[in-house]
Amino acid sequence: MILITAFTLLHVLFYLRLAQGWRKIPVVEKSGNKISFSVIIPVRNEATNIQTILKNLESQHYPKELFEVIVIDDFSEDDTAQIVNQLIPSLNLNLRLVQLSDPTKQGKKHALTAGVKAAKYETILTTDADCWFGESWIRSYSDAFGKEVNMVAGPVAIEGRGIFARLQQVEFAGLIGFGAVTISEENPSMCSGANLGFKKAAFEEVGGYTDNLFTPSGDDEFLLFNIMRKFPHSTIFLQSKEAVVCTPAHSKLRSFVNQRTRWTSKWKYNKNWKVRISAILFFLDYLIFYGAIAGAILGIVDDVFITGIAIMRFLVLLFFVSPVNRFMGGRSSFFPLLLFQIIYPLHVLFMGMNSIFGSYTWKGRKYG
Known part of the structure; x- marks a missing residue:
């Protein structure tokens, strides 16, 4: 409970800061x-x-x-x-x-x-x-x-x-x-x-x-x-x-998987320690979130608490992404982000592991 609460607080503050920063550009x-x-x-x-x-x-x-x-x-x-x-x-x-x-x-x-x-x-x-x-x-x-x-x-x-x-x-x-x-x-x-x-x-x-x-x-x-x-x-x-x-x-x-694997694989070569730590924390955030959902399904963690956590995470993501998406001519972000909130943790975990242990093909060339 303490771990999921701490990471959710960081998650919320992170996206609120991004939302404020976008409006200041x-x-x-x-x-x-x-x-x-x-x-x-x-x-x-x-x-x-x-x-x-x-x-x-x-x-x-x-x-x-x-x-x-x-x-x-x-x-x-x-x-x-x-x-x-x-x-x-x-x-x-x-x-x-x-x-x-x-x-x-x-x-x-x-x-x-x-x-x-x-x-x-x-x-x-x-x-x-x-x-x-x-x-x-x-x-x-x-x-x-x-x-x-x-x-x-x-x-x-x-x-x-x-x-x-x-x-x-x-x-x-x-x-x-x-x-x-x-x-x-x-x-x-x-x-x-x-x-x-x-x-x-x-x-x-x-x-x-x-x-x-x-x-x-x-x-x-x-x-x-x-x-x-x-x-x-x-x-x-x-x-x-x-x-x-x-x-x-x-x-x-x-x-899609090939492209995202290519993108995520470069974090290993990044000399910017802030980016490397951010990538690790991002991975851990979604790993803990999925673990909390699994705990709620198994009855180990209070499901009302986890539901509140999930809603909070969705709303703060919507607050940040919607104005960016509108700026670039995108349609309503609500329903895509709602589905995104459900599947994205799995996406992050899969891409994170695949970038380390997997391979991908790009422009007819295979990379490990």
Whole structure:
């Protein structure tokens, strides 16, 4: 009883703090800046998606002479590279294709490193081939980048139909909100490479991905930690609806599990002790919560007490996630979060164990 009460108190205070922190993040105002950008898109086997995102970039309300688009092909086994080459003369874009050639240097981080090296502009934007965004996406970044800003983390929304998609939507809204608050508090936890901007000089100064180049995941977070450590007070979260990048929800459970396992597996390589301890406490919190539910079912723990605990945890989660989800264009969070509250502890426990002992497949490559 004491243990579940203590962890629930920490849980409630944690989400109340996040909810308050989200409401304090300043909205990025329109500045009229006109910055030159290099937009980098690392790709592998994206033949079905690459044309859509390039059309998206062609439709940007931003001077075409002020940005270039670099697609880096990471040894695709489909027609991705051929499609890009075919589109270059037909699109009103300053578009280039860079292909990795050294088989000992493959993976997203090598692709991004090649893209940064090839970029002719100082300010880099990164996104993924399976994403889409509004016509003011680049302009929103021009508003955010000032002389003292070295990195800008943008919001990413999950879109799709059905309850499985809605569950992914509210989960990811919570993750993005968590990342936004911790960045704003100069105590970073996460960001998404699907919507990220940084100065090329800052990337080079911290050595890019040198200290984690062969870790499959974490291209976004490890770079975030390194830049914020090297250049304090120069990273912001882009609080602008025009900056929202959308990505599709997984339709199949296997692909979802593979992605989340890849994400959670990087905690082992994280040198930020606060993030490592937070991950362990997060795991223990849900382990104890499930243990308390099991105790109530077996009659060991008072079921009224556990019901009250569960309601309290749900309400504080709803208080935090709902405004974040609305900001990113999501629908009502109530029913997805209600179901989420029931199954998420099992999800956390499974992913935590799988990230340590399991394996996953990503872009046709298997990792242990």
